[in-house]
Amino acid sequence: MEYRVRRAQWSDLERACEVEAAAVRGLYYLRAVADEFFNDQVGELGVVEVDGVIAGIGKYTHLYDGGVWLETLRVDPIYQGRGIGKAFYRRFFELADLQGVNRMGMYTGLNNLVSKGLALKFGFEVSATYRGANLLLAQHSEELPFVDHGFKLLDEEQALLLLNKKSPCWGQHFVMNRTFYPLNEELFKGLAREEKVYYDEQGDNLLVLGARFMPETALHIAFYAGDYRKIFNFAYQEAVQRQVEKITIVFSADHQKVREEVLAAGYTLEPSDLIVCEWFRK
Numbered sequence: 054m055e056y057r058v059r060r061a062q063w064s065d066l067e068r069a070c071e072v073e074a075a076a077v078r079g080l081y082y083l084r085a086v087a088d089e090f091f092n093d094q095v096g097e098l099g100v101v102e103v104d105g106v107i108a109g110i111g112k113y114t115h116l117y118d119g120g121v122w123l124e125t126l127r128v129d130p131i132y133q134g135r136g137i138g139k140a141f142y143r144r145f146f147e148l149a150d151l152q153g154v155n156r157m158g159m160y161t162g163l164n165n166l167v168s169k170g171l172a173l174k175f176g177f178e179v180s181a182t183y184r185g186a187n188l189l190l191a192q193h194s195e196e197l198p199f200v201d202h203g204f205k206l207l208d209e210e211q212a213l214l215l216l217n218k219k220s221p222c223w224g225q226h227f228v229m230n231r232t233f234y235p236l237n238e239e240l241f242k243g244l245a246r247e248e249k250v251y252y253d254e255q256g257d258n259l260l261v262l263g264a265r266f267m268p269e270t271a272l273h274i275a276f277y278a279g280d281y282r283k284i285f286n287f288a289y290q291e292a293v294q295r296q297v298e299k300i301t302i303v304f305s306a307d308h309q310k311v312r313e314e315v316l317a318a319g320y321t322l323e324p325s326d327l328i329v330c331e332w333f334r335k
């Protein structure tokens with residue numbers, strides 16, 4: 054068998070979507086994020102060809118802080134177990150060396166032993182465990198009166214100040230669209246630039262809310278601190294206004310207070326934990 058790893062081209066879209074559909078049940082999004090993935094010139098959507106046929110896809114993405122997020126690694130089941138996943142990791146490291154990247158991260162389901170094993174084989178270590186929870190708007194038809202909660206968007210400087218102060222007890226990452234962002238100043242400023250950091254000064258309530266991509270489908274709570282009732286109610290109002298299907302939050306699995314608040318607000322926990330694996334250049 055002859056393997057070839059290369060950057061994906063637009064003409065690969067259909068076959069890449071086929072690979073995605075064959076490799077995972079549900080969670081298909083490649084077509085929806087195609088513009089962002091195929092046009093990414095700093096990062097790369099890669100494909101592995103076996104004897105001229107695309108057998109796998111994988112995305113290498115730069116985050117706000119210059120670290121890299123590995124995502125959408127999918128190998129067509131008929132080609133699995135033949136070293137294609139490893140070929141992608143070698144490519145990711147090649148790019149990281151070329152670009153002087155010092156940190157890479159990925160996530161997978163707690164029970165996805167192949168995906169985890171592959172990352173650990175390449176020197177990644179499990180750094181955190183998370184749990185997702187969702188509120189489906191269709192199942193939450195309660196007519197709430199519109200309330201002006203007083204949340205305002207923060208600029209970079211204000212966001213930096215408040216997130217630096219309030220985020221240390223949250224966990225290691227903010228999560229949007231299953232992208233786990235390590236907490237740092239570049240992230241805080243980037244989120245503020247993209248109008249995702251909200252603050253209610255009177256109640257001292259802080260919220261990071263938005264989407265990395267597919268804003269038409271879900272709204273993501275990446276972080277909050279303060280009165281959860283007020284914060285979740287504001288997020289709900291925003292979700293109604295933006296006409297999304299659901300609100301998602303992913304939080305540190307051992308964060309008992311957040312778990313209780315999320316449940317009290319009517320969210321449903323996802324069935325199992327997610328793990329984040331990270332690699333740091335030594």
Ligand SMILES: CC(C)(COP(=O)(O)OP(=O)(O)OC[C@H]1O[C@@H](n2cnc3c(N)ncnc32)[C@H](O)[C@@H]1OP(=O)(O)O)[C@@H](O)C(=O)NCCC(=O)NCCS
Pocket residue numbers: 076077125126127128129132133134135136137138139140160161162165166167168169170171174
């Ligand atoms: C995960 C996935 C990308 C791996 O691709 P692959 O081409 O099958 O993987 P490879 O054959 O290159 O790599 C196999 C490596 O995985 C690891 N691995 C495989 N089975 C394992 C197991 N049961 N336990 C631990 N590690 C295991 C090993 O490190 C192995 O390498 P080795 O045999 O040299 O030690 C592929 O299985 C897939 O597409 N799965 C469905 C989608 C998915 O889960 N994506 C991951 C992100 S959520």
